[in-house]
Amino acid sequence: MAWRLRLVPEKTNIDFFRLQYVTFGTSVFAVLATFVLLATMGLNFGIDFKGGTTIRTESTQAVDVGAYREALGTLSLGDVSISEVFDPGFRADQHVAMVRISAREGEEAVTPEIINEVEAALKTVDPSITFPAVESVGPKVSGELIWSALLAVAAGATGILIYVWVRFEWQFAVGTVAALLHDVIVTVGVFSLFQFKFDLTIVAALLTILGYSVNDTVVIFDRLRENLTKYKQMPLLEMMNLTANETLSRTIMTATTTLIALTVLFIFGGDVIRGFVFAMLFGVVVGTYSTLYVAKNIVLFLGLDRDKPKKADKNEFANIDA
Amino acid sequence: MTPTSLWKRLLIIGLCVWGIVLAVPNLNYTNVEKHNDAAAAIEVAGGVAAPQQSADLARWPDWLPSSLMNLGLDLRGGAHLLAEVRLEDVYKDRMNALWPDIRDALRDQKDAVGTIRRQPSPDGVLRLAISNPDGLQKAVEVVTALSTPVTSLTGAGQRNFAVTVEGSDIVVQWSEAERAAMDDQTLKQSLEIIRRRVDEVGTREPTIQRQGADRILIQVPGIGSASDLKKLIGTTAKLTFHTVVRRTTDAGTEPGPRNVLLPSLDEPGAYYVLEEDPVVSGDELVDSQPAFDPNNSPAVNFRFDATGGRKFGDYTAENIGNLFAIVLDGEVISAPRIQSHIPGGSGIITGNFTVEESTQLAVLLRAGALPAEMTFLEERTIGPELGADSIRSGQIAAIIGMLCVAAYMIASYGWFGVMSVIGLGVNIVMLIGMMSAIGATLTLPGIAGIVLTMGMAVDANVLIYERIREELRAGMAPGRAIEMGFSRAFSAITDSNVTAIITAVIMFWIGSGPVRGFAVTLILGIITSMFTAVYLTRLIIELWMGSKKPKSIQV
Numbered sequence: 001m002a003w004r005l006r007l008v009p010e011k012t013n014i015d016f017f018r019l020q021y022v023t024f025g026t027s028v029f030a031v032l033a034t035f036v037l038l039a040t041m042g043l044n045f046g047i048d049f050k051g052g053t054t055i056r057t058e059s060t061q062a063v064d065v066g067a068y069r070e071a072l073g074t075l076s077l078g079d080v081s082i083s084e085v086f087d088p089g090f091r092a093d094q095h096v097a098m099v100r101i102s103a104r105e106g107e108e109a110v111t112p113e114i115i116n117e118v119e120a121a122l123k124t125v126d127p128s129i130t131f132p133a134v135e136s137v138g139p140k141v142s143g144e145l146i147w148s149a150l151l152a153v154a155a156g157a158t159g160i161l162i163y164v165w166v167r168f169e170w171q172f173a174v175g176t177v178a179a180l181l182h183d184v185i186v187t188v189g190v191f192s193l194f195q196f197k198f199d200l201t202i203v204a205a206l207l208t209i210l211g212y213s214v215n216d217t218v219v220i221f222d223r224l225r226e227n228l229t230k231y232k233q234m235p236l237l238e239m240m241n242l243t244a245n246e247t248l249s250r251t252i253m254t255a256t257t258t259l260i261a262l263t264v265l266f267i268f269g270g271d272v273i274r275g276f277v278f279a280m281l282f283g284v285v286v287g288t289y290s291t292l293y294v295a296k297n298i299v300l301f302l303g304l305d306r307d308k309p310k311k312a313d314k315n316e317f318a319n320i321d322a
Numbered sequence: 323m324t325p326t327s328l329w330k331r332l333l334i335i336g337l338c339v340w341g342i343v344l345a346v347p348n349l350n351y352t353n354v355e356k357h358n359d360a361a362a363a364i365e366v367a368g369g370v371a372a373p374q375q376s377a378d379l380a381r382w383p384d385w386l387p388s389s390l391m392n393l394g395l396d397l398r399g400g401a402h403l404l405a406e407v408r409l410e411d412v413y414k415d416r417m418n419a420l421w422p423d424i425r426d427a428l429r430d431q432k433d434a435v436g437t438i439r440r441q442p443s444p445d446g447v448l449r450l451a452i453s454n455p456d457g458l459q460k461a462v463e464v465v466t467a468l469s470t471p472v473t474s475l476t477g478a479g480q481r482n483f484a485v486t487v488e489g490s491d492i493v494v495q496w497s498e499a500e501r502a503a504m505d506d507q508t509l510k511q512s513l514e515i516i517r518r519r520v521d522e523v524g525t526r527e528p529t530i531q532r533q534g535a536d537r538i539l540i541q542v543p544g545i546g547s548a549s550d551l552k553k554l555i556g557t558t559a560k561l562t563f564h565t566v567v568r569r570t571t572d573a574g575t576e577p578g579p580r581n582v583l584l585p586s587l588d589e590p591g592a593y594y595v596l597e598e599d600p601v602v603s604g605d606e607l608v609d610s611q612p613a614f615d616p617n618n619s620p621a622v623n624f625r626f627d628a629t630g631g632r633k634f635g636d637y638t639a640e641n642i643g644n645l646f647a648i649v650l651d652g653e654v655i656s657a658p659r660i661q662s663h664i665p666g667g668s669g670i671i672t673g674n675f676t677v678e679e680s681t682q683l684a685v686l687l688r689a690g691a692l693p694a695e696m697t698f699l700e701e702r703t704i705g706p707e708l709g710a711d712s713i714r715s716g717q718i719a720a721i722i723g724m725l726c727v728a729a730y731m732i733a734s735y736g737w738f739g740v741m742s743v744i745g746l747g748v749n750i751v752m753l754i755g756m757m758s759a760i761g762a763t764l765t766l767p768g769i770a771g772i773v774l775t776m777g778m779a780v781d782a783n784v785l786i787y788e789r790i791r792e793e794l795r796a797g798m799a800p801g802r803a804i805e806m807g808f809s810r811a812f813s814a815i816t817d818s819n820v821t822a823i824i825t826a827v828i829m830f831w832i833g834s835g836p837v838r839g840f841a842v843t844l845i846l847g848i849i850t851s852m853f854t855a856v857y858l859t860r861l862i863i864e865l866w867m868g869s870k871k872p873k874s875i876q877v
Contacts (some may be wrong), residue, residue: 001570002736004549004671004733004734004735004736005730005733005734005735010791010795056708058707058708083646087663087720088716089711089715091712096790112507112549112552113549130705130707131705132704132705132707133702133704133705133708133710134547134548134701134702134704135701135702135703136548136701137699137700138698138699138700140406140699141404141509141699141700141742148399148573148833151832152828152829152833154467154831155828155831155832156824156825156828156829159824159825159827159828160821160825162826163820163821163824164821167817200833200837201767201840202433203833204767204829204833204837204840204841206772207825207826207828207829208825208829208844210825210841211821211822211824211825211826212778212822213842214818214821214825215781215818215819215821215822216818217780218814218817218818218821219785219814219818220761221817222813222817222818226810238760246792247788248782248790249791250785250788252786253734254778254781254784256730256782257727257730257776257777257778257780257781257784258774258777258781259519259725259729259777260723260726260727260777261726261773261774261776261777261778262728262773262774262777263398263723264719264723264726264773265719265723265770266772267719267771268715268718268719268722269715269719269769269770269773270406270711270712270715270716270719270766272396272708272766273712273767273770276770277770280774284347284850
């Protein structure tokens, strides 16, 4: 017997429903907590969604946030935030900061004069400073971007709902979509709780989480459908446990490879996409959890009509193992 | 296990080789890029190559594929603008252009309608007062007779403008259908003009797209900053010729109704009061070239089209001895005295130009004026150094990610892990090959997509291997277990990948810029990973089983 790395023993018999009230309760709580957080703290929207300007500065001298703020204080720019950026990939003499200026009330177009003033003011503090990236978004576009982002998530969820409904039973579709909305909402909750910057790339990350989470859930449902035709008499709860245990090794294995890739990206991928990678890292963890603890519970609550597992028989792939 | 038929084997291997060959140019990015640029330049020049171009051309052999992945703005550096076109400007300009026709038509009916005066009105609306109230009906008829049917599909049956009576005034307004037609026209024209101006500076692969009803997205890699880009496209180069009312040095002069006060370009402190409605405008230009005036200083030649030429000729014939202003973008370039009738519709603009300025002006005039002004809603500048940093960290992350996933797969599945890692390697190379072939744009989130694909691509292998393990535990013979593993896992693989593609397609459809790049990478990654995991790995395992014929296997 050759040696194999195994995170999950060959045969498991975990009862995923033993603590179902605790786990499901936690999920419901997390979703509700997100709504409370969104209502009270809101999200730290980036300029994509709020409008405004960000200027990335780079210098061979150390960043002095106080001096930067002082230099910009005389310009009456309104809300300005300055933060230093750290990354292990930076050279020893590479010091990076982000300056964010909120959009001004009633100002549609972006004014290059303000950007020039800011750049000039920062140059007086640190003559070696350069500006590798300057981005401005007007409030009009940013308002629309929020809507298209919400629309994207909604459209993604609907597409998945329809696909799973066609391929499985409607209860599976509801369970899948509930699980993936749970993942997306809780991830948004974490961004609100820690006030991480929420911009357009985070929406892309949320959509990827959607795809990952559904992938994970569907694999279990696929197996459940197979078992439904195999063991006609087994109680649903027992069968779900059997299915989850049978596929557990795969669930953990795939989550691990994905997490490995994402962790590497988080460490070495640079500061520009770190928020994006964080969202996906967190989403994969939550997605794996919801696959095991949310999706099945919902199907169990809804119950299955087991007398006629018709769709499974009609399915084009059901006979492939003959 | 049932062996794959020979033609299928050849097809699988052929596809892999094809994908790898397509990816090869990216290894030598700079040289291939120079080769491609040179090839394009030579084609433009009609097959004539400069020595430098021939040298660049030789940097990459012709018989190898030369498509590269496009690097997105966030990786190459460049500028991004989202502009909103002020469509109302055109309503106004066109209405002002309509006014002389209406005036002339009504003057012909002077006996019935009396004298005509243009009243103040909102932009894009014409309000007229006539001195003889009894002629109101006649005047409406005359003006209505000038309207033409709208030819667009949706506006069938509508006239281009509507004439109504409000009190004692006649109000002329564009119809709904005409506005829609004008909007479409304006946007198309703006796109075309922006494209020409950006192309004139010869930058690589700019993106110029219409977005929604009134927006234009412009992305130009390699340009210094968004303000440079704005300068390039925002210079309206609107050329008009006006009658000069008088010359003044007082900036506070009240120009009077239907007149405008404009500064002189060369003489500081000099102003001209001009009639607001131009005699001829730059729209009627057909050509303009840099030239030299008789004193050998740089100038710009221009030629009008037939109508413009006639108007210009008539005007010069009637106004010999009067001043005449050439106005560019709201500044008077020069105001020469008309010496003689100028037939034929061509002329020369002189001023204090440098050679560069006259060349630039000729280009701008030739490209035409933007029909309407633009407001910039979004602008982004990414420096090339930041892009280079991003590429470097992306590469490092991709290599380390690949090694870690490979190590983990081999630790988990032994020899089968090695075979899946071969599949994974081919998968990534094919992904790059496909992205190059379709000219997809690689963005920073796209690199993240590739690294993520590495993690998720092995999912199909994991599903298959776990299934094989189960079948082996159930006591199946190795060959049969592998076969069952592949076929039983297939349904789960399909379902999970189709749902992933659904979300990626939606991301592509709704997203923009970097998000789209990410979606493209994901979609292609899903396709290539399904291919390599299901077909290629199976083939490798099959070949291995065929040569070793193991009695038992350990997955």
